[in-house]
Amino acid sequence: MTVDPIHQFEIKRFVDLLNVSGVQFSFTNAAVFMFGIVAIVFLFLTYATRGRTLVPGRAQSVAEMSYEFIAKMVRDSAGSQGMVFFPFVFTLFTFVLVANVVGLIPYTFTVTAHLVVTAALALLVIGTVIVYGFFKHGTHFLHLFVPSGVPGFLLPFLVVIEVVSFLSRPISLSLRLFANMLAGHIALKVFAFFVVGLASAGVVGWFGATLPFFMIVALTALELLVAVLQAYVFAVLTSIYLNDAIHPGH
Amino acid sequence: MMKTWKLTVAVVMTGAGLLGAPLVLAPQAAYADTVVRVAEAAAPAASGHAASGGQANAQDHGAAEGNTVDAHAVHFPPFDATTFPSQLLWLAITFGLLYLLMSRVTLPRIGRILEERHDRIADDLEEANKHKAESQAAQVAYEKALTEARAKANAIAGETRDRLSADSEANRKALEADLNGKLAAAEQRIAATKTDAMSHVRGIAVDTTATIVSTLIGTTAPKADIEKAVDVALAANEPA
Known part of the structure; x- marks a missing residue:
């Protein structure tokens, strides 16, 4: 067994579908897991709410709590007008959350450990902000970059800073999730290799292998926290950015 | 929270350190490879229109790509640009599907459950308030009836007392008058005697x-x- 902690991120092409002038579209393991995420989220929420009981059971409580959690998050960040984006933020949160958590199961594939996926989601968020901002407010949306009550000579600098901070949002949004998932999984895999490597070194190695083994247990707990936290952070930041599209004035 | 972030940073840095070499090397390798592939693809494409046709071209290309993947087994998958179109395609499809399912089916469903519960609680509270108001009204009516009954009883008692005292007064007067008459008669008789x-x-x-x-x-x-x-x-x- 070679020590290859990035093997877990390999995209496996199961079926090559079509090739448009050199651009290859294939059905991959990533696609399997993406469909799996959709199935898990939809089937769980459908199963949880099957009874539609007045007094919720455990599963229904989870569904209702996630609903109210995201609804409160969007309302607090973007106001009641922001509730048009509630399904969007809810979809983002559940997609990222399930992708992160499913990725922690051994032998699975982590969809969100690929920069292109997180970047696409981040660009989708920023694209929504820009399109909705211009659609809703026209050129008034550009007031987002012009802080009010600033002396005239400072204004150009501040506008530049605002524009740069706006443009850096999708980068930080996508890199944060990507790097967290990637690094966590690599760390887990490295410690797992330590266990295997030490255990194959005889009786002394068996005892030595317990140390990285406990490290894996602790890291798994940490990574579970990170997985949930990153989904939460992604959703919160999305809500905050969407607020700019709804209320562009400072 | 701070500790979590520090740990996360540490893990990220560990990962970054481990990945340093592949990160630096893989994109360059991929880039060089892409240049070669584009050059290879361009040459048959130019002649392909004239002679062999599109299908043979595509097969050639597929084979070339298969070889490429084998040749660069050490590359860093997240930065392998050949996988991007597939990932984006399936992400768009699955995310769009999830969005449709959530916005059309699941979220309205949960929302309705919450709304029904909210309505039910509001109804129950309203009913409880109604019952409370009713019981308060009943209490007020009871107290009123009690007061009236007490007043009536007092009136009856007073009336009875008055009537009885009037009767006894009349009796007493009649008796006194009678006695006075008898006394006067007796005095007359004594005087006559x-x-x-x-x-x-x-x-x-x-x-x-x-x-x-x-x-x-x-x-x-x-x-x-x-x-x-x-x-x-x-x-x-x-x-x-």
């Missing part, structure tokens, strides 16, 4: 005086003188 007796006293005194005078002086005195003397004596003894 006394007068009668007193009228007998004068005759007895005259007779006694006549006897005493005749015994003392041996002759009878004229009756008129005796009566005169008796009247004088009686007048003198008459109580004032």
Whole structure:
């Protein structure tokens, strides 16, 4: 067994579908897991709410709590007008959350450990902000970059800073999730290799292998926290950015 | 929270350190490879239109790509640009599907459950308030009835007391009047008896005086003188 902690991120092409002038579209393991995420989220929420009981059971409580959690998050960040984006933020949160958590199961594939996926989601968020901002407010949306009550000579600098901070949002949004998932999984895999490597070194190695083994247990707990936290952070930041599209004035 | 972030940073840095070499090397390798592939693809494409046709071209290309993946087994998958179109395609499809399912089916469903519960609680509260108001009204009515009954009882008691006292007063007056009448009659009778007796006293005194005078002086005195003397004596003894 070679020590290859990035093997877990390999995209496996199961079926090559079509090739448009050199651009290859294939059905991959990533696609399997993406469909799996959709199935898990939809089937769980459908199963949880099957009874539609007045007094919720455990599963229904989870569904209702996630609903109210995201609804409160969007309302607090973007106001009641922001509730048009509630399904969007809810979809983002559940997609990222399930992708992160499913990725922690051994032998699975982590969809969100690929920069292109997180970047696409981040660009989708920023694209929504820009399109909705211009659609809703026209050129008034550009007031987002012009802080009010600033002396005239400072204004150009501040506008530049605002524009740069706006443009850096999708980068930080996508890199944060990507790097967290990637690094966590690599760390887990490295410690797992330590266990295997030490255990194959005889009786002394068996005892030595317990140390990285406990490290894996602790890291798994940490990574579970990170997985949930990153989904939460992604959703919160999305809500905050969407607020700019709804209320562009400072 | 701070600790979590520090740990996360540490893990990220560990990962970054481990990945340093592949990160630096892989994109360059991929880039070089892409250049070669584009050059390879361009050459048959130019002649392909003239001679062999599109299908053979595509097969060539597929084979070339398969070889490429084998040749660069050490590359870093997240930065392998050949996988991007597939990932984006499936992400768009699955994310769009999830969005549709959530916005059309699941979220309205959960929302309806929450709304129903909210309505139900509001209804129950309203009903409870209604019952409370009803019970308060009943209590007020009860207290009112109690007050009225008490007032009525007091009135009846007062009336009865008045009537009874009036009756007894009347009885007492009748009795007193009766007794007064009897007393007056008795007094009249006493007075008549006394007068009668007193009228007998004068005759007895005259007779006694006549006897005493005749015994003392041996002759009878004229009756008129005796009566005169008796009247004088009686007048003198008459109580004032």
